[in-house]
Amino acid sequence: CADIAMYRAKQSGKNKLCFYEQKFQDEFNQNFVIQTALRSLKFSNYFTLVYQPIYELATQSISGFEALIRWPKDQGAHYSPDIFIPVAEQVGMIDKIGTWVIHTAIKQLSTWHKTLDSSFNMSINISPIQLINSNLLEILKNESDKYGIAPNRIILEITETALVKNAKKVNSTLKALSDAGFLIALDDFGTGFSSISHLIEYPINIVKLDKSMQDHHNIQSKKYKILKGLGKMLNELDFTVVAEGIEEAQQLEVCKGLPIDRVQGYYFSIPLPATDIETFFESV
Ligand code: C2E
Ligand code: MG
Numbered sequence: 107c108a109d110i111a112m113y114r115a116k117q118s119g120k121n122k123l124c125f126y127e128q129k130f131q132d133e134f135n136q137n138f139v140i141q142t143a144l145r146s147l148k149f150s151n152y153f154t155l156v157y158q159p160i161y162e163l164a165t166q167s168i169s170g171f172e173a174l175i176r177w178p179k180d181q182g183a184h185y186s187p188d189i190f191i192p193v194a195e196q197v198g199m200i201d202k203i204g205t206w207v208i209h210t211a212i213k214q215l216s217t218w219h220k221t222l223d224s225s226f227n228m229s230i231n232i233s234p235i236q237l238i239n240s241n242l243l244e245i246l247k248n249e250s251d252k253y254g255i256a257p258n259r260i261i262l263e264i265t266e267t268a269l270v271k272n273a274k275k276v277n278s279t280l281k282a283l284s285d286a287g288f289l290i291a292l293d294d295f296g297t298g299f300s301s302i303s304h305l306i307e308y309p310i311n312i313v314k315l316d317k318s319m320q321d322h323h324n325i326q327s328k329k330y331k332i333l334k335g336l337g338k339m340l341n342e343l344d345f346t347v348v349a350e351g352i353e354e355a356q357q358l359e360v361c362k363g364l365p366i367d368r369v370q371g372y373y374f375s376i377p378l379p380a381t382d383i384e385t386f387f388e389s390v
């Protein structure tokens with residue numbers, strides 16, 4: 107669609123203007139709808155979390171789950187977090203939402219420690235803004251104390267965007283979180299701002315290789331060679347390496363030949379409501 111628009115734009119300056127105005131208007135309308143809805147929400151009535159299992163590659167047993175936020179629309183559809191999280195960040199609501207996510211995910215983990223397996227960990231996505239603004243450490247300490255969860259069972263997933271802006275403040279927050287025992291995962295590694303120096307400068311325990319890196323077609327491809335090289339390097343540096351976005355058996359086979367510790371993706375399971383996870387465990 108964008109390509110067609112670019113083509114048209116080259117053909118006629120007038121069309122170009124129309125396209126961008128329309129796009130701007132659409133985005134504005136959508137943001138406005140989301141913003142208004144966000145402001146009026148009583149969170150627990152609207153948001154839910156789904157949980158995607160993460161597997162130990164060697165044993166293919168579940169090491170834990172990634173909590174992913176869902177905002178149901180109508181008829182089973184939902185707004186994608188890729189769309190509403192940025193709006194929540196812009197309008198200053200991400201701290202509140204993030205705190206709700208932390209509370210809900212840790213509470214869920216404490217239940218599963220009692221009913222399923224006490225070694226599970228929970229991965230929670232943290233917005234860059236939470237690392238700058240809020241008393242994140244205090245919130246995490248309170249919730250983990252309250253539910254009797256050891257900090258090293260909680261993995262905070264951050265992206266490199268967080269490391270680029272406000273680097274000083276972010277680094278001191280991450281150091282404090284790390285000193286308190288929480289684990290830090292660098293999410294979506296291999297896209298965007300990926301930089302080796304981030305791996306050295308920040309207290310990172312886990313690196314998640316972005317799903318776009320699974321998009322290789324054969325072991326001669328450059329993408330495969332990058333995946334292999336990165337896997338080796340990260341392993342050598344003692345990071346726990348997670349491959350995201352495993353959709354096919356063949357991608358899993360490739361991972362088995364690499365120093366990758368954990369795997370996650372639709373091949374194993376889509377993100378599921380808590381009750382479905384429990385049903386799954388009852389059935390095995
Ligand atoms: P992410 O943290 O990188 O999460 C992985 C995304 O990939 C999730 O999309 C997940 O559903 C999807 N996924 C999992 N396995 C596969 C696979 O095999 N193939 C493909 N194509 N996709 C797969 P989702 O749930 O739509 O979340 C999108 C992004 O929104 C997340 O990316 C994360 O950056 C953000 N997000 C989600 N929940 C939260 C939250 O509670 N707080 C914050 N701050 N951000 C969140
Ligand atoms: Mg994540």
Ligand code: MG
Nearest residue numbers: 293294314350
């Ligand atoms: Mg990711």
Ligand code: MG
Nearest residue numbers: 188265293294
């Ligand atoms: Mg992502």
